[in-house]
Amino acid sequence: MSNIILGIESSCDDTSAAVLGDGVLLSNVIASQDVHKAYGGVVPELASRAHELNIVPVVSEALSRASVKASDLTAIAFTRGPGLLGSLLVGTSFAKALGVSLGIPIIMVNHLQGHLLAGFVREEGKETRVPSFPYLCLLVSGGNSQIVRVDSPLSYTILGQTIDDAVGEAFDKCSKMMGLGYPGGPVIDRLAGQGDPLRFSFAKPRVPGLDYSFSGVKTSLLYFVRDELAKDPDFLEKNKADICASFQKTLIDILMDKLIKASRQTGIKEITAGGGVSANSGLRRRIKAEGAKRGWNTYLPEFKFTTDNAAMIAMAGYYRYLAGERTALDVAPVSRIADY
Numbered sequence: 001m002s003n004i005i006l007g008i009e010s011s012c013d014d015t016s017a018a019v020l021g022d023g024v025l026l027s028n029v030i031a032s033q034d035v036h037k038a039y040g041g042v043v044p045e046l047a048s049r050a051h052e053l054n055i056v057p058v059v060s061e062a063l064s065r066a067s068v069k070a071s072d073l074t075a076i077a078f079t080r081g082p083g084l085l086g087s088l089l090v091g092t093s094f095a096k097a098l099g100v101s102l103g104i105p106i107i108m109v110n111h112l113q114g115h116l117l118a119g120f121v122r123e124e125g126k127e128t129r130v131p132s133f134p135y136l137c138l139l140v141s142g143g144n145s146q147i148v149r150v151d152s153p154l155s156y157t158i159l160g161q162t163i164d165d166a167v168g169e170a171f172d173k174c175s176k177m178m179g180l181g182y183p184g185g186p187v188i189d190r191l192a193g194q195g196d197p198l199r200f201s202f203a204k205p206r207v208p209g210l211d212y213s214f215s216g217v218k219t220s221l222l223y224f225v226r227d228e229l230a231k232d233p234d235f236l237e238k239n240k241a242d243i244c245a246s247f248q249k250t251l252i253d254i255l256m257d258k259l260i261k262a263s264r265q266t267g268i269k270e271i272t273a274g275g276g277v278s279a280n281s282g283l284r285r286r287i288k289a290e291g292a293k294r295g296w297n298t299y300l301p302e303f304k305f306t307t308d309n310a311a312m313i314a315m316a317g318y319y320r321y322l323a324g325e326r327t328a329l330d331v332a333p334v335s336r337i338a339d340y
């Protein structure tokens with residue numbers, strides 16, 4: 001193997017390390033942080049402390065599963081941002097220290113570019129269908145909702161994005177409000193599978209162009225539940241599957257309307273999705289169904305590459321390494337990145 005890249009991801013509440021050998025995934029280790037469940041959301045200070053505890057064992061495990069020694073590494077790719085500053089600081093500092101001690105380059109990666117390229121992660125012995133450039137990616141996570149045009153592994157254009165909340169936030173906050181737990185997406189997804197998506201309707205936003213808005217639909221659910229509970233205190237318990245199914249359908253309708261519009265406007269029919277919300281079973285079914293109807297070629301990353309993981313960071317870093325990019329040691333993490 002000529003290029004062995006270690007990827008490090010620590011932008012939020014997952015500490016992850018992965019090893020890529022010539023672009024093929026050799027290992028991908030993720031330590032999730034259960035400590036946040038009790039609080040119904042990620043507590044930044046607890047997240048950075050957990051990253052500090054996890055980073056060394058997670059990297060060691062990734063190297064050992066890949067049967068690679070630290071001295072075999074060619075470069076280290078790490079998430080510079082966007083994300084929680086304290087969390088990013090752990091991964092960034094670790095990458096710098098390891099890079100210096102091994103005398104190898106470090107390469108900063110925008111976390112969102114990792115999600116955009118997640119579909120390119122190849123595993124040994126597995127056939128991977130990858131989109132052709134240019135493609136559109138519906139990038140939907142706890143912090144972002146965007147439609148991005150990807151022209152090459154290094155060239156991206158945001159065609160539309162949320163003007164307020166991210167769609168993952170809508171899942172999480174509404175789940176918390178209904179007492180269903182955190183993270184909300186997987187719980188609502190599971191309950192939605194048992195309910196009637198046409199039973200209730202929630203207000204959809206009217207936002208021009210390809211931008212999104214999710215704060216209105218969240219408020220619409222909040223007021224609906226409040227009013228119904230005033231009439232029947234057991235309303236939520238009796239109807240939670242139908243509420244989840246209807247709410248999830250509304251969010252998917254909003255996402256798909258703009259994705260369809262973006263494909264129509266650009267003429268691009270290579271369609272991918274990324275980010276935690278792209279694990280949603282209803283959304284995945286809809287993308288495939290719309291794709292079949294509209295002649296799209298659709299590519300959905302495997303579940304394990306939809307949420308935060310270092311495999312996608314190593315992949316994005318690998319392309320940057322091949323393009324000759326190297327990051328200076330005075331690099332600092334950033335919580336926000338306005339563009340790519």
Ligand code: KG4
Nearest residue numbers: 141142143168183185186276277280307308
């Ligand atoms: O990409 P991600 O792991 O973290 C970042 O935000 O960067 O995404 C986390 C988000 C959370 O909001 C979570 O509720 C959502 O992804 N999520 C889902 C599902 N699995 C995770 N949302 C809907 N359906 C799911 N099955």
